[in-house]
Amino acid sequence: MTDTQTIFDYIIVGAGSAGCVLADRLSADGQARVLLIEAGGDNETELVNMPRAFMKMFGNPTYFWHFPITEQEGRPSGETWSYGRGLGGSSSTNGTWYLRGEPGDYDGWAALGFGEWRWSEIQRCFQAMESYRGAGADAGRGRDGPLQITQLPFRSPAIDAAIEAGAQIGLKKVADINTPGTGRIGYTQATVSRRGRRASSYQAFLKPAMHRPNLTVLLDTLVERVEIADGRATGVRVRDADGGRSIVATREVILSAGALQSPKLLQLSGIGPTAVLERAGVPVVQLLPQVGRNLADHLMFTMSWRLHKDPGANREFSGWRLTSHVLRYYLTRTGMMAYTSPEVTALLSIDSPPEWPDAQFGVGPYSLRTTEEMKADPGRGALEDKPGISVNGIALRPKSRGTVAIRSADVADPVEVHANWWGDPADKAFLVKMVRLARRYMRQPALKNFVGEERVPGERFQSDEDIARQMEWLASPGLHSTGTCRMGTPETGVVDGRLRVHGIRGLRIADCSVMPLQPAGNTNGPAMVIGWRAAELIREDHAG
Numbered sequence: 001m002t003d004t005q006t007i008f009d010y011i012i013v014g015a016g017s018a019g020c021v022l023a024d025r026l027s028a029d030g031q032a033r034v035l036l037i038e039a040g041g042d043n044e045t046e047l048v049n050m051p052r053a054f055m056k057m058f059g060n061p062t063y064f065w066h067f068p069i070t071e072q073e074g075r076p077s078g079e080t081w082s083y084g085r086g087l088g089g090s091s092s093t094n095g096t097w098y099l100r101g102e103p104g105d106y107d108g109w110a111a112l113g114f115g116e117w118r119w120s121e122i123q124r125c126f127q128a129m130e131s132y133r134g135a136g137a138d139a140g141r142g143r144d145g146p147l148q149i150t151q152l153p154f155r156s157p158a159i160d161a162a163i164e165a166g167a168q169i170g171l172k173k174v175a176d177i178n179t180p181g182t183g184r185i186g187y188t189q190a191t192v193s194r195r196g197r198r199a200s201s202y203q204a205f206l207k208p209a210m211h212r213p214n215l216t217v218l219l220d221t222l223v224e225r226v227e228i229a230d231g232r233a234t235g236v237r238v239r240d241a242d243g244g245r246s247i248v249a250t251r252e253v254i255l256s257a258g259a260l261q262s263p264k265l266l267q268l269s270g271i272g273p274t275a276v277l278e279r280a281g282v283p284v285v286q287l288l289p290q291v292g293r294n295l296a297d298h299l300m301f302t303m304s305w306r307l308h309k310d311p312g313a314n315r316e317f318s319g320w321r322l323t324s325h326v327l328r329y330y331l332t333r334t335g336m337m338a339y340t341s342p343e344v345t346a347l348l349s350i351d352s353p354p355e356w357p358d359a360q361f362g363v364g365p366y367s368l369r370t371t372e373e374m375k376a377d378p379g380r381g382a383l384e385d386k387p388g389i390s391v392n393g394i395a396l397r398p399k400s401r402g403t404v405a406i407r408s409a410d411v412a413d414p415v416e417v418h419a420n421w422w423g424d425p426a427d428k429a430f431l432v433k434m435v436r437l438a439r440r441y442m443r444q445p446a447l448k449n450f451v452g453e454e455r456v457p458g459e460r461f462q463s464d465e466d467i468a469r470q471m472e473w474l475a476s477p478g479l480h481s482t483g484t485c486r487m488g489t490p491e492t493g494v495v496d497g498r499l500r501v502h503g504i505r506g507l508r509i510a511d512c513s514v515m516p517l518q519p520a521g522n523t524n525g526p527a528m529v530i531g532w533r534a535a536e537l538i539r540e541d542h543a544g
């Protein structure tokens with residue numbers, strides 16, 4: 001962008017899962033001048049495009065933002081949350097696990113007063129977005145959209161038995177795991193193209209749109225704040241290698257920076273709780289007490305067992321086998337390097353109605369070494385030498401809520417994140433129920449010949465108290481943060497149902513921070529649908 005190109009109709013901050021969709025949809029008419037600003041790079045590397053390679057790049061600051069979490073009792077020290085940086089955001093760095101959420105999630109938002117987000121509207125958006133052509137696809141799936149979704153191809157005796165074991169605990173076996181309406185089990189779907197490439201939001205939506213003359217993308221550019229005059233967002237202040245400057249938005253500024261960074265930008269711009277702004281030395285422009293509050297994340301844990309009568313996949317990622325998989329991938333775009341999520345997905349109801357699951361299991365033929373083993377021999381890989389099978393459990397409706405707050409007026413200063421794990425004792429109690437359910441699942445007849453000794457956390461932990469103590473170190477963030485700019489009234493939230501920031505004209509937020517309640521499943525698909533639906537609402541509001 002040259003110095004003279006400083007005026008746009010729309011400025012989108014953040015080229016992540018939602019932001020790339022927004023940029024595509026808002027520029028599609030060829031008329032609106034759209035600027036997309038991203039603090040990271042283009043992410044055009046094999047580490048990003050090869051699905052399994054994300055394990056190699058995890059933690060690399062070129063691809064990730066790192067957020068230190070305030071220490072608290074009952075949690076390991078040094079906890080850090082990592083979210084994607086660069087074009088595609090976390091859709092370029094995640095495990096590609098694709099779930100839409102349940103109808104009850106979106107109808108739950110509508111029941112709170114946000115009818116724009118009822119399931120009938122959101123299902124229509126998913127249909128327009130998706131290209132899923134798997135056998136037995138639900139009638140509500142899209143076939144010809146820009147986002148390619150594929151079912152994981154891996155099959156083995158133990159994995160097939162895991163599907164049968166799900167049926168034995170009462171789950172419905174489905175050909176399409178995104179078939180809504182009941183507790184179910186099936187093979188996992190992923191944001192991986194039919195050519196075996198990561199289908200990030202960038203690859204699916206933004207890259208095909210970048211030839212448009214009315215769309216400008218700025219990389220390696222940090223937004224310092226939203227500029228506001230007379231109660232209206234007029235543009236943004238940015239910093240790049242050439243210094244700082246202002247860019248004007250004649251219609252709207254839309255924040256799509258994520259559940260940790262969007263509230264940060266609001267607070268840096270003088271929008272938020274008085275105490276947070278005063279502590280940071282930022283003048284109050286608009287008092288909104290809920291900015292940065294209501295932080296929620298899915299709690300996650302992994303249990304593992306010894307695997308018998310099936311070689312599993314631990315051995316596949318070392319030595320000549322790993323080399324052969326990489327070669328196969330480059331020659332055919334198939335094989336173990338072409339996917340990375342757990343092979344089986346189960347959605348289960350523990351305390352909720354069957355049609356609105358509150359727990360998720362991912363099952364795969366892998367197992368990690370114990371913490372003690374890794375400390376004793378840190379030079380070896382994380383996978384065990386012997387075959388193993390694991391259940392990755394995700395609690396979908398945690399009750400604890402945390403906060404995000406700026407420390408100063410400097411955008412380079414990291415935000416203060418209080419996760420507030422165990423803020424509600426019901427969360428730990430729910431994890432105990434999940435552990436017991438995972439154990440029952442693994443003891444079903446279909447898995448009798450395959451599943452042996454429980455390795456993690458170990459069968460010796462049987463009482464509720466013992467299991468709860470193990471969860472203090474075993475549980476980890478799902479990295480599905482939501483809620484910090486949630487829909488609500490000015491007293492209970494940050495944005496209205498059309499995602500407009502209360503009290504500031506021309507300013508919206510479109511990312512997972514606006515979710516008033518968490519969806520049942522991984523949040524990448526829902527983040528993209530927020531971008532799609534937000535673009536519809538914006539175009540409606542500016543029609544004519």
